Amino acid sequence: MLGWNLATPLQNMTSITIQNLNPDLTLKLQQRAERNGRSLAEEAEIILALALTVEPVLTPLGERIHQRFQAVGGWELGDIERPQIPDPPIFAPDQ
Numbered sequence: 001m002l003g004w005n006l007a008t009p010l011q012n013m014t015s016i017t018i019q020n021l022n023p024d025l026t027l028k029l030q031q032r033a034e035r036n037g038r039s040l041a042e043e044a045e046i047i048l049a050l051a052l053t054v055e056p057v058l059t060p061l062g063e064r065i066h067q068r069f070q071a072v073g074g075w076e077l078g079d080i081e082r083p084q085i086p087d088p089p090i091f092a093p094d095q
Contacts, residue, residue, distance in 0.1 A: 033043035059067075
């Protein structure tokens, strides 16, 4: 349960208008607000507050893969033997 006190109005609150909002999003927002016993504006404010207070953790892909395999004992690739790369052919001009 989040510690939101919706009964206390904040001072200097700003109003926003969202134009051309997808009707499906509007319906989902209304349904969510009804489920939670809040107004449409209160629900939108809580969603915005949650989205803007939780910063995503941007871990590089390689690090995430390493962490996932480390949990099951890691994974080390052995050396791969490769044949020596041959010299490129030398083309002589026609004589």
